[in-house]
Amino acid sequence: xxxxxxxxxxxxxxxxxxxxxxxxxxxxxxxxxxxxxxxxxxxxxxxxxxxxxxxxxxxxxxxxxxxxxxxxxxxxxxxxxxxxxxxxxxxxxxxxxxxxxxxxxxxxxxxxx
Amino acid sequence: xxxxxxxxxxxxxxxxxxxxxxxxxxxxxxxxxxxxxxxxxxxxxxxxxxxxxxxxxxxxxxxxxxxxxxxxxxxxxxxxxxxxxxxxxxxxxxxxxxxxxxxxxxxxxxxxxxxxxxxxxxxxxxxxxxxxxxxxxxxxxxxxxxxxxxxxxxxxxxxxxxxxxxxxxxxxxxxxxxxxxxxxxxxxxxxxxxxxxxxxxxxxxxxxxxxxxxxxxxxxxxxxxxxxxxxxxxxxxxxxxxxxxxxxxxxxxxxxxxx
Ligand SMILES: Nc1nc2c(ncn2[C@@H]2O[C@H](COP(=O)(O)OP(=O)(O)O)[C@@H](O)[C@H]2O)c(=O)[nH]1
Ligand SMILES: [Mg+2]
Ligand SMILES: [Zn+2]
Ligand SMILES: [Zn+2]
Ligand SMILES: [Zn+2]
Ligand SMILES: [Zn+2]
Numbered sequence: 001x002x003x004x005x006x007x008x009x010x011x012x013x014x015x016x017x018x019x020x021x022x023x024x025x026x027x028x029x030x031x032x033x034x035x036x037x038x039x040x041x042x043x044x045x046x047x048x049x050x051x052x053x054x055x056x057x058x059x060x061x062x063x064x065x066x067x068x069x070x071x072x073x074x075x076x077x078x079x080x081x082x083x084x085x086x087x088x089x090x091x092x093x094x095x096x097x098x099x100x101x102x103x104x105x106x107x108x109x110x111x112x113x
Numbered sequence: 114x115x116x117x118x119x120x121x122x123x124x125x126x127x128x129x130x131x132x133x134x135x136x137x138x139x140x141x142x143x144x145x146x147x148x149x150x151x152x153x154x155x156x157x158x159x160x161x162x163x164x165x166x167x168x169x170x171x172x173x174x175x176x177x178x179x180x181x182x183x184x185x186x187x188x189x190x191x192x193x194x195x196x197x198x199x200x201x202x203x204x205x206x207x208x209x210x211x212x213x214x215x216x217x218x219x220x221x222x223x224x225x226x227x228x229x230x231x232x233x234x235x236x237x238x239x240x241x242x243x244x245x246x247x248x249x250x251x252x253x254x255x256x257x258x259x260x261x262x263x264x265x266x267x268x269x270x271x272x273x274x275x276x277x278x279x280x281x282x283x284x285x286x287x288x289x290x291x292x293x294x295x296x297x298x299x300x301x302x303x304x305x306x307x308x309x310x311x312x313x314x315x316x317x318x319x320x321x322x323x324x325x326x327x328x329x330x331x332x333x334x335x336x337x338x339x340x341x342x343x344x345x346x347x348x349x350x351x352x353x354x355x356x357x358x359x360x361x362x363x364x365x366x367x368x369x370x371x372x
Binding site for chain 1: 144145146147148149150151152153154155156238240266267269270289292293295296299325328
């Protein structure tokens with residue numbers, strides 16, 4: 001289950017950053033997920049519970065937020081956002097979109113004490 | 114606890130979980146908010162770098178094969194192993210998780226194969242490959258084949274540390290696959306159009322497919338191939354051998370330890 005190793009990484013980052021940002025406890029963690037980063041929310045939350053046990057993030061709420069990707073239409077050069085794969089260009093209907101920027105899987109905002 | 118990465122400690126442990134916690138937006142109030150912006154796939158990237166370094170030092174060409182289920186990965190592998198086994202040391206990491214069947218088909222060629230139990234995971238990651246290498250060492254100055262899980266979507270996101278990435282699309286799947294799954298094609302070093310013997314019976318435009326592929330990766334030339342008739346095999350094998358010779362050149366034998 002790759003979600004577990006991703007969550008271990010996540011908790012590791014939270015621990016590393018605690019000194020720099022002066023916090024002792026993490027209450028909420030935002031995970032920004034791009035359209036191409038196929039993670040399963042249920043598995044992610046379960047894994048986060050496992051990985052955060054006994055750490056400063058134990059009991060924190062994991063908030064999974066989908067982030068649209070930046071795309072450019074190769075046919076009409078329209079720039080825009082795509083929420084999922086295989087979306088058509090809203091202007092010309094073409095599927096030939098160039099994916100310029102995808103959030104992938106990123107740790108975003110955290111709420112701490 | 115595993116020696117490679119320290120993983121495995123809690124995998125089997127009992128724990129509570131809260132499947133709907135992710136829906137509780139802003140469930141806690143009053144804390145300080147910090148924007149961390151850190152990439153979680155960096156963990157995979159680190160394993161990939163390490164695998165790549167192992168391959169480089171051992172002079173190994175590692176090939177990551179990605180396709181939908183049933184596009185002909187195992188069939189092509191078997192043909193390829195038969196053609197090259199007398200000249201090139203090879204091994205196969207089998208990620209297709211259906212059964213032991215694919216690994217059995219590979220082993221019948223006499224080439225060692227390791228089946229990775231991917232369970233419900235829909236792709237291989239660099240960590241899984243690192244563990245596989247503990248059991249099945251990459252063949253020095255040879256080729257390590259990695260048959261990824263049959264899936265055209267998320268294997269594309271996980272760098273395994275491979276030297277070459279091959280995407281296979283069978284002509285029965287339709288030429289619009291690159292348009293639907295651009296990421297897989299975007300990262301490909303070679304696009305194989307398999308089951309070319311079936312072209313007369315299906316509605317598949319090689320030209321259109323090439324067109325889509327070019328837009329996703331300029332210079333990505335599709336190679337028409339049939340494991341059944343052997344069409345395209347010569348060109349495929351030439352491509353493989355060229356990559357192998359390059360990889361071989363980076364071989365650095367372990368220096369003997371001097372007391
Ligand atoms: N007609 C034809 N069938 C093929 C070819 N290559 C593979 N197949 C068939 O496609 C099916 C799936 O092949 P397999 O290698 O198991 O696909 P994988 O799931 O990608 O490993 C099998 O029934 C093969 O016999 C080919 O070149 N031509
Ligand atoms: Mg297979
Ligand atoms: Zn458009
Ligand atoms: Zn491990
Ligand atoms: Zn539960
Ligand atoms: Zn996956």
